[in-house]
Amino acid sequence: MTRLLSSALALTKRLFKIIFSFFHSIGEIVDFFLNCVKYSITEKFYVNIFLKQFLKIGFNSLPVVGLTSIFTGMVLALQSYTGFSRFSAESAIPNVVVLSITRELAPVLAGLMVAGRSGAAIAAEIGTMKVTEQIDALKTLSTNPFNYLIIPRILAGIISLPLLVIVGDIIGVMGGYLICVNLLNFNPTVYLQNTYNFVQFIDVFSGLVKASVFGFLITFMGCYHGFNAKGGAQGVGQSTTYSVVSSSILILLMNYIITSFFFRL
Amino acid sequence: MRKKKIIVKNIYKSFKDKVVLNKLNLDVYESESLSIIGESGSGKSILTRCIVGLLKYDNGSISFGNLNNINTLNDKEKMNYMSKFGILFQNSALLDSLSIRENLKFASKQDSFNKILNEVGLPNSILEKYPSELSVGMQKRVGLARAILKKPEVLILDEPTTGLDPIIARQINLLIKNLVKKNKITTITVTHDMESVYEFADYVAFLKNGIIEWYGNARKINKSRNNSMINFIKGIN
Ligand SMILES: Nc1ncnc2c1ncn2[C@@H]1O[C@H](COP(=O)(O)OP(=O)(O)O)[C@@H](O)[C@H]1O
Numbered sequence A: 001m002t003r004l005l006s007s008a009l010a011l012t013k014r015l016f017k018i019i020f021s022f023f024h025s026i027g028e029i030v031d032f033f034l035n036c037v038k039y040s041i042t043e044k045f046y047v048n049i050f051l052k053q054f055l056k057i058g059f060n061s062l063p064v065v066g067l068t069s070i071f072t073g074m075v076l077a078l079q080s081y082t083g084f085s086r087f088s089a090e091s092a093i094p095n096v097v098v099l100s101i102t103r104e105l106a107p108v109l110a111g112l113m114v115a116g117r118s119g120a121a122i123a124a125e126i127g128t129m130k131v132t133e134q135i136d137a138l139k140t141l142s143t144n145p146f147n148y149l150i151i152p153r154i155l156a157g158i159i160s161l162p163l164l165v166i167v168g169d170i171i172g173v174m175g176g177y178l179i180c181v182n183l184l185n186f187n188p189t190v191y192l193q194n195t196y197n198f199v200q201f202i203d204v205f206s207g208l209v210k211a212s213v214f215g216f217l218i219t220f221m222g223c224y225h226g227f228n229a230k231g232g233a234q235g236v237g238q239s240t241t242y243s244v245v246s247s248s249i250l251i252l253l254m255n256y257i258i259t260s261f262f263f264r265l
Numbered sequence B: 001m002r003k004k005k006i007i008v009k010n011i012y013k014s015f016k017d018k019v020v021l022n023k024l025n026l027d028v029y030e031s032e033s034l035s036i037i038g039e040s041g042s043g044k045s046i047l048t049r050c051i052v053g054l055l056k057y058d059n060g061s062i063s064f065g066n067l068n069n070i071n072t073l074n075d076k077e078k079m080n081y082m083s084k085f086g087i088l089f090q091n092s093a094l095l096d097s098l099s100i101r102e103n104l105k106f107a108s109k110q111d112s113f114n115k116i117l118n119e120v121g122l123p124n125s126i127l128e129k130y131p132s133e134l135s136v137g138m139q140k141r142v143g144l145a146r147a148i149l150k151k152p153e154v155l156i157l158d159e160p161t162t163g164l165d166p167i168i169a170r171q172i173n174l175l176i177k178n179l180v181k182k183n184k185i186t187t188i189t190v191t192h193d194m195e196s197v198y199e200f201a202d203y204v205a206f207l208k209n210g211i212i213e214w215y216g217n218a219r220k221i222n223k224s225r226n227n228s229m230i231n232f233i234k235g236i237n
């Protein structure tokens, strides 16, 4: 009986510990965010670092985003043909393709790809700087690491993701076009006309809003986990993993939240 | 007449259950070279990080000039405070995505680094190289150049010779001796290397169990009767 009680006690203690550490890390994340806001207002902005990161996150991710988009567009055309041909609604394929790509697939897939690519790289780079005392060195050289390392990266993420997604939108629609025209014997002009007449501003716009939010989540999580890396190489590896996992989950969560927000509009 | 520059009073620092500094007292005097020695893990780096302001202590106070308790400084004041120090970090901590020239620019906006490179015994050709292209000894020299370039009030050297082979370690010790003694810079050196102590320390503080167990003139270190320090010195010789 006492044994049961004591093990129940231990379990509750453990549970409280987990809950406590959960809220503790939420607090730390909020604190980190507020620091970013504060220093971006009160202190220097490093334009060259921002441009460098913009190229790194945006331009260098073009091939990956392009590839994922074109294959997704192609698969989308094929799959919806399978379904729609069963009740002779093939003509709706261009509409489905453009809607799914712009509203959903281009932002989410670009987000996940960039999280794996740039988010991991950011966490690894900043984490290494942390554990080798380079960040401490910056502080003693009158350089605020938030302004020098973190704010330019986050801003680059917020701006470059929507641009990537615009490219992804176009390439994705092209993927659907390629399949429909070459494989399913659609009329090219009709396909494009259909797409163009059907798509609305809000479709593209909601996708770009998502992309911006994802860009923030990816770079913010990369910076946060890198900045809090501890120990040696192992700690850096762990921060990279945390950064990719947390930003991927947050991307999917925020995707739902933003979708339901635009759904009500 | 010795003049106090930094006064560390009763500082206490712990990580969770582990007490690292336990009401430690230490004075650092102007224009003197102080060596802090002690076993690995005894808290030497933590102590210097507290002094520099990179780490907050839990209790006690550190005063510097007319600043009374540096724990209470706000962001701006803290940044100002830190800029009084030139630090050679344990692994040099050069920014590895930048060339040596860009690294040095963090310490001083000047365009020509000929003089400083000459002082630390490096050729000008390394300016366009990256830290990873230099040997560990050369990285230390660059780190040292970066630390003294901003003409700090206090120079901090964290294990300047650890991880170097004996010949390079000797060169670095002599280099530090030249720089520190010639310019009479207030210096705190954390070290394991008794050679460093004999070369350029004026005073020595032995850190153990969270306090300074022995403090005295570097030339009298061998006459000390503190057993744990004698064992420490014997153990590493
Ligand atoms: N961030 C930290 N979290 C927990 N313990 C730490 C941390 N930093 C240092 N320590 C502990 O404090 C002690 C002193 O470390 P340090 O000052 O680096 O030793 P050293 O004298 O070798 O420079 C070590 O035992 C180390 O394990």
Ligand SMILES: [Mg+2]
Pocket (backbone or CB within 6 Å): B044, B045, B046, B090, B158, B159
């Ligand atoms: Mg140390």
